[in-house]
Amino acid sequence: MLEISGLTAGYGRLTALREASLSVAEGEVVFVVGPNGAGKSTLLKSLAGLVKPVSGEVRFRGSQVTRQQPEQLCRQGLILIPEGRHIFGSLTVQENLTLAATTRRDRKAVQEDLDFVQTLFPILRARYKGVAGHLSGGEQQQLAIARAILQKPSLLMIDEPSLGLAPLVIDQVYESLRELNNRGLTLLIVEQSTGWMMNIASRAYILRGGQVVLEGSTDELSDPERLEAAYFGH
Numbered sequence: 001m002l003e004i005s006g007l008t009a010g011y012g013r014l015t016a017l018r019e020a021s022l023s024v025a026e027g028e029v030v031f032v033v034g035p036n037g038a039g040k041s042t043l044l045k046s047l048a049g050l051v052k053p054v055s056g057e058v059r060f061r062g063s064q065v066t067r068q069q070p071e072q073l074c075r076q077g078l079i080l081i082p083e084g085r086h087i088f089g090s091l092t093v094q095e096n097l098t099l100a101a102t103t104r105r106d107r108k109a110v111q112e113d114l115d116f117v118q119t120l121f122p123i124l125r126a127r128y129k130g131v132a133g134h135l136s137g138g139e140q141q142q143l144a145i146a147r148a149i150l151q152k153p154s155l156l157m158i159d160e161p162s163l164g165l166a167p168l169v170i171d172q173v174y175e176s177l178r179e180l181n182n183r184g185l186t187l188l189i190v191e192q193s194t195g196w197m198m199n200i201a202s203r204a205y206i207l208r209g210g211q212v213v214l215e216g217s218t219d220e221l222s223d224p225e226r227l228e229a230a231y232f233g234h
């Protein structure tokens with residue numbers, strides 16, 4: 001579904017991602033794990049069109065999409081939930097959700113999706129008219145995922161869904177991601193730690209210093225020593 005080959009990207013003279021090659025198949029859950037500054041967010045931002053790659057290629061469902069505009073990529077179903085979630089804190093939950101769907105013309109399906117996300121995340125139904133900024137961190141992550149669903153993703157990319165959340169809340173977030181994957185949604189998830197990937201991912205890439213240093217199925221990566229060596233680079 002997604003084929004990334006030799007992707008290099010950065011900021012001015014700084015190369016944050018170096019010749020990275022990764023792939024995601026339809027229906028898969030793929031993790032990208034790496035320490036601070038590894039280039040994980042840069043990878044996702046490149047895929048969402050927010051950072052323009054210097055070289056390399058991205059193919060999505062067989063078409064070349066490298067250097068397309070964010071709106072174009074969104075329209076094809078490549079949706080990114082950025083680090084820190086980026087919901088509209090001063091707007092209501094309802095406004096956050098309906099704004100996410102403004103470019104859609106299939107109003108009936110939008111209504112169905114609005115119902116679906118409130119069933120998936122009952123707190124959003126309970127707080128529908130409430131201000132989003134008053135939600136807890138976990139609830140805001142649920143809202144961010146719900147907003148992404150309103151954009152009709154075929155591949156959902158999430159940058160550190162666990163960031164700043166308590167373990168129990170992270171479990172809930174991952175439970176909902178698993179449910180979405182069961183319904184056919186393909187997921188590319190970035191995290192700093194490998195903690196949650198074993199429960200949900202089929203494959204993972206370890207990114208360090210902008211480069212893919214290890215890749216494999218989660219079974220292959222279950223050896224902690226090998227994983228640590230790649231992660232810390234010794």
Ligand SMILES: Nc1ncnc2c1ncn2[C@@H]1O[C@H](COP(=O)(O)OP(=O)(O)OP(=O)(O)O)[C@@H](O)[C@H]1O
Nearest residue numbers: 011014016034035036037038039040041042043192
């Ligand atoms: N907007 C920017 N301008 C300049 N340099 C940046 C910018 N964003 C990131 N960088 C640099 O690019 C490198 C990779 O950053 P990136 O955010 O992709 O890492 P990351 O793996 O997501 O890290 P973290 O786990 O801390 O989120 C780092 O050296 C970072 O300082």
Ligand SMILES: [Mg+2]
Nearest residue numbers: 040041042083
């Ligand atoms: Mg990051």
